[in-house]
Amino acid sequence: MQVLVETRALHKRFGDIHAVRGVDLKVHRGEVLGFLGPNGAGKTTTMRMVTGFLEPTQGTAWVDGVNVALDPLRAKTRMGYLPEGAPCYPDMRVEEFLGFIARARGYRGPELRSRVEHAITAVNLTLVRRQTFETLSKGYRRRTGIAQSLLHDPPVLIMDEPTDGLDPNQKFEVRQLIRRLGKDRAVILSTHLLEEVEAVCTRAVIINRGTVVFDGTPAEMDAKAPAGLKANRLDHVFRQLTTGDLPAGPA
Amino acid sequence: MIGRTLVIARREFAAYFSTPLAAVFLVIFLFLAGLFTFNIGGFYDRAQADLRPFFQFHPWLFLFLVPAVSMRLWAEERRTGTVELLTTLPFRLGELVVGKFLAAWGFTLVALALTAPIWITVNWLGEPDNGVILAGYVGSALMAGAFLAVGACLSACSKSQVIAFVSCVVACFLLLLTGFPAVQDFFSGWAPRAVVEALASMSALIHFEALVRGVVDARDLLFFLSVIVAFLLMNALVIDWKKAL
Numbered sequence: 001m002q003v004l005v006e007t008r009a010l011h012k013r014f015g016d017i018h019a020v021r022g023v024d025l026k027v028h029r030g031e032v033l034g035f036l037g038p039n040g041a042g043k044t045t046t047m048r049m050v051t052g053f054l055e056p057t058q059g060t061a062w063v064d065g066v067n068v069a070l071d072p073l074r075a076k077t078r079m080g081y082l083p084e085g086a087p088c089y090p091d092m093r094v095e096e097f098l099g100f101i102a103r104a105r106g107y108r109g110p111e112l113r114s115r116v117e118h119a120i121t122a123v124n125l126t127l128v129r130r131q132t133f134e135t136l137s138k139g140y141r142r143r144t145g146i147a148q149s150l151l152h153d154p155p156v157l158i159m160d161e162p163t164d165g166l167d168p169n170q171k172f173e174v175r176q177l178i179r180r181l182g183k184d185r186a187v188i189l190s191t192h193l194l195e196e197v198e199a200v201c202t203r204a205v206i207i208n209r210g211t212v213v214f215d216g217t218p219a220e221m222d223a224k225a226p227a228g229l230k231a232n233r234l235d236h237v238f239r240q241l242t243t244g245d246l247p248a249g250p251a
Numbered sequence: 252m253i254g255r256t257l258v259i260a261r262r263e264f265a266a267y268f269s270t271p272l273a274a275v276f277l278v279i280f281l282f283l284a285g286l287f288t289f290n291i292g293g294f295y296d297r298a299q300a301d302l303r304p305f306f307q308f309h310p311w312l313f314l315f316l317v318p319a320v321s322m323r324l325w326a327e328e329r330r331t332g333t334v335e336l337l338t339t340l341p342f343r344l345g346e347l348v349v350g351k352f353l354a355a356w357g358f359t360l361v362a363l364a365l366t367a368p369i370w371i372t373v374n375w376l377g378e379p380d381n382g383v384i385l386a387g388y389v390g391s392a393l394m395a396g397a398f399l400a401v402g403a404c405l406s407a408c409s410k411s412q413v414i415a416f417v418s419c420v421v422a423c424f425l426l427l428l429t430g431f432p433a434v435q436d437f438f439s440g441w442a443p444r445a446v447v448e449a450l451a452s453m454s455a456l457i458h459f460e461a462l463v464r465g466v467v468d469a470r471d472l473l474f475f476l477s478v479i480v481a482f483l484l485m486n487a488l489v490i491d492w493k494k495a496l
Contacts, residue, residue, distance in 0.1 A: 048335070052338075052339060053338055053339050054494060054495075054496075055494050073341050073342075073343060074341075076340065076341040077341045083332060083336055084332070085332055087331050087336055088331075088333065089333055090331070091270055092266075103258045104255070104259075104341065106255075106341075
């Protein structure tokens, strides 16, 4: 299977804080990787280094075979990115914003219009397409953020908490969309909702204090829980791995 | 490359008009420009067909108004987090920096263009040397550009638009006055002579006044253009440096 995202010995220091300590990841086409970890574990920082927003202190990231540090422009055309909190320009209309993203991605004329239309329908933004961001609910903002990330149909999608702040119906829709998208690309999504791992991910990576402490399928994660435990099995494993109740180490 | 720069410039330019900022800025600029020209500058009393009273106040008007245009360029993107979106789109750093600068400059050029009635008035009342007036407009546009480049760079340094505004006012004030005794005295006590002399030649006000007099000297044009280029380069360095933080 084709490797679409790879990181090798990725480190990030912010002054004295060693936020990411040697993260190695490989994400293949067709995988939806759930990136888990407590707050401050280094999820967002790792994703930011993969997207080129932050420079790693050490280590390398490749997206679709392109070295992010050496050829950032080409790497950026291969991925769609939903930053944490789905930032947006408050005075822009949804349509305008997607038009700007499409132009930034090099589309013009009818191709631009069809890309924007496609993105609007893919995440159900038709009702709010003429509204400005400051009038949108959190859910719609997040959905517009998702729409811009898949506008150019990239082989790699990186989403920082794509379902945060959505209501249960919206969560369900977005998860279905991600599952669909993940069939023929590589998706990395960060979350701290363990139900999300079971619902959409084909693989889970848990990171704690900047290092990977688990890498496996949701079923493998489940298997680490005590046999007798009936409910919240993943929560139990997560707690064990990230609070040091179990000897931590790559699985 | 130019296409992508214009994509940025277009969005930024539209952003000015999507908030009341554009209207407020234009109204205040035109009101103050008129007030200074006619009341304080004594446009009619001088009974001379030129625009000296109009241009002579531009440095002081720009000192407070231009930082208001440049302060949001990067600081706002940092505060709202959109900088993360912008810098992960397939733009080169230079395209982002130049695009934003061009939008802000274009906006101030709109403001300058809206002062055309003053130019029409002076042509209707007398027979001014329109070449001198054109040189004045060129000087004014270049000075606004230099201030904007300084402001854009300082906006990139901070998340706060207020800090960007205040630091830009101070920086532009120094840029205007480096050739003047007060500033010279401050440096001449301890800085090497070469530095003091270099600073003396860097006074934006002196270069601007030469242009307003109608003396179009390549050195004056070059001065403003090099300030613009230098600060845009620094702007790019700041953005790049923040990535490695």
